[in-house]
Amino acid sequence: MSDTINISLKVWRQNQGEEGHFEVYQAKDIDTSASFLEMLDVVNEQLTLNGKEPIAFEDDCREGICGACGVLVNGTTHGSHEKTTLCQLHMRKFKNNEQIVIEPFRAHPFTVIKDLVVDRSGLDAIITEGGYVSVKTGNAPEASTTPIKKELAEAAMDAAECIGCGACVAACPNGSAMLFTAAKVSQYALLPQGHPERKQRVEGMVGKMDELGFGSCSNEYECAVACPKGIDVQNIARLNREFIKASFM
Amino acid sequence: MKKNCALLSSIGQKLLIATSGLVMFILFLIPHMGGNILFLFGPDIFNSYAMHLHQMMPVVIGLRVLMLASITIHMAMTIKMSISNVQARGTRLSQKPSKERSLAARLMPLSGGMIFLFIVKHLLDFTISPPAVQMIEIDGYMAKDVYGMVYTQFQDPVQVIIYLLFMVAVGFHLSHALQSAVQTFGWYVPRKHSKIKLISMWVAIGMASTFAIIPVSALIYFHY
Numbered sequence: 001m002s003d004t005i006n007i008s009l010k011v012w013r014q015n016q017g018e019e020g021h022f023e024v025y026q027a028k029d030i031d032t033s034a035s036f037l038e039m040l041d042v043v044n045e046q047l048t049l050n051g052k053e054p055i056a057f058e059d060d061c062r063e064g065i066c067g068a069c070g071v072l073v074n075g076t077t078h079g080s081h082e083k084t085t086l087c088q089l090h091m092r093k094f095k096n097n098e099q100i101v102i103e104p105f106r107a108h109p110f111t112v113i114k115d116l117v118v119d120r121s122g123l124d125a126i127i128t129e130g131g132y133v134s135v136k137t138g139n140a141p142e143a144s145t146t147p148i149k150k151e152l153a154e155a156a157m158d159a160a161e162c163i164g165c166g167a168c169v170a171a172c173p174n175g176s177a178m179l180f181t182a183a184k185v186s187q188y189a190l191l192p193q194g195h196p197e198r199k200q201r202v203e204g205m206v207g208k209m210d211e212l213g214f215g216s217c218s219n220e221y222e223c224a225v226a227c228p229k230g231i232d233v234q235n236i237a238r239l240n241r242e243f244i245k246a247s248f249m
Numbered sequence: 250m251k252k253n254c255a256l257l258s259s260i261g262q263k264l265l266i267a268t269s270g271l272v273m274f275i276l277f278l279i280p281h282m283g284g285n286i287l288f289l290f291g292p293d294i295f296n297s298y299a300m301h302l303h304q305m306m307p308v309v310i311g312l313r314v315l316m317l318a319s320i321t322i323h324m325a326m327t328i329k330m331s332i333s334n335v336q337a338r339g340t341r342l343s344q345k346p347s348k349e350r351s352l353a354a355r356l357m358p359l360s361g362g363m364i365f366l367f368i369v370k371h372l373l374d375f376t377i378s379p380p381a382v383q384m385i386e387i388d389g390y391m392a393k394d395v396y397g398m399v400y401t402q403f404q405d406p407v408q409v410i411i412y413l414l415f416m417v418a419v420g421f422h423l424s425h426a427l428q429s430a431v432q433t434f435g436w437y438v439p440r441k442h443s444k445i446k447l448i449s450m451w452v453a454i455g456m457a458s459t460f461a462i463i464p465v466s467a468l469i470y471f472h473y
């Protein structure tokens with residue numbers, strides 16, 4: 001048997017192009033084993049029944065792998081700094097009668113589309129600059145033709161864990177996308193398959209990141225704390241190295 | 250990317266900030282601290298050091314030009330970057346910082362600004378408009394009694410407190426700056442249990458306290 005709690009939600013409501021504001025809603029008898037998004041579903045059902053517009057938020061997989069979800073909950077990205085996405089956060093983390101403040105991810109390039117939904121297409125634009133490798137079309141190559149050290153493969157996999165949710169940007173005091181870009185650059189830079197486009201990739205991605213108005217990194221590491229996938233700042237050091245090599249050597 | 254574009258990219262600007270900062274640290278702060286330590290060995294040694302430094306004027310002028318260039322780059326880039334970072338951050342209403350950000354990191358703009366004011370004050374105190382200095386004889390040369398000048402300045406407790414406050418700013422600034430520069434140059438500085446962070450902190454504490462020794466010892470320990 002799971003418990004139920006009553007909570008009050010202070011949620012950011014905004015239509016695109018208009019000023020936003022917080023609104024307060026009461027949510028009664030919320031099952032503590034519900035996920036945060038399921039709780040929002042319940043609240044939205046009530047809002048709809050009462051003739052009000054439901055709270056817009058993004059989600060897709062609801063199992064922590066797609067990166068679609070993500071808002072600030074009580075001032076914290078994804079509501080937790082324990083490598084948890086919002087969809088994997090459960091209501092048992094909250095107390096009865098607690099007020100929960102929900103705000104969209106904030107950064108200049110993340111304009112609010114509606115309520116909690118922000119435009120994160122800037123991250124896709126960064127990937128487009130070099131998130132690919134040159135391979136010959138045709139049959140898949142024999143798996144063991146390119147030997148790769150285990151540590152490198154693991155580090156590349158760690159970087160590739162990034163789900164592009166944008167929590168790093170929202171947590172960074174400078175609205176920087178360095179951790180995201182670093183993960184994307186690293187996953188290719190570490191593997192021989194990524195080497196043909198190595199130089200264009202880092203220059204293109206960093207150039208795009210700057211062009212879109214993301215801030216710059218001052219090595220405060222808030223991004224790594226916020227990352228639900230535990231992407232490490234080691235990747236940022238690697239990005240810096242890649243950039244120095246590509247641009248100045 | 251062309252080299253000049255690369256230098257003006259976000260990473261390029263940070264490289265400029267880190268490099269100019271390191272130039273000031275290595276070519277100015279460390280030698281300056283070394284010179285200051287000589288104050289503790291009394292007027293003869295300190296004045297003779299000051300005189301020898303004066304005799305190497307071309308080198309000193311070269312260093313001054315380099316410092317002026319470094320501080321200009323350092324400040325211009327930092328101000329430019331801070332403005333765009335504030336814009337990039339956007340308006341955040343409920344966001345709370347985590348415990349990850351050290352106080353030193355948060356106070357970088359403040360400590361940096363204080364250091365700039367301090368440099369201006371320090372130059373006014375001892376270089377641009379120094380008080381009347383007595384001339385003394387060292388090894389047959391007439392030289393300024395720099396020891397006496399420094400000593401007199403720090404007989405005023407208010408001056409000593411102002412200098413100490415600025416040294417705190419130097420300590421804070423260095424403790425984030427050093428480790429941050431290392432990461433910017435591409436050497437990994439881990440979040441936890443980082444030796445580089447530790448070294449950075451102790452170098453900062455060590456340097457700030459060494460600088461602080463002079464005003465304090467002039468006020469309470471030495472008699473001249």
Ligand code: FES
Binds near residue numbers: 060063087088
């Ligand atoms: S909905 Fe896919 S990660 Fe949360």
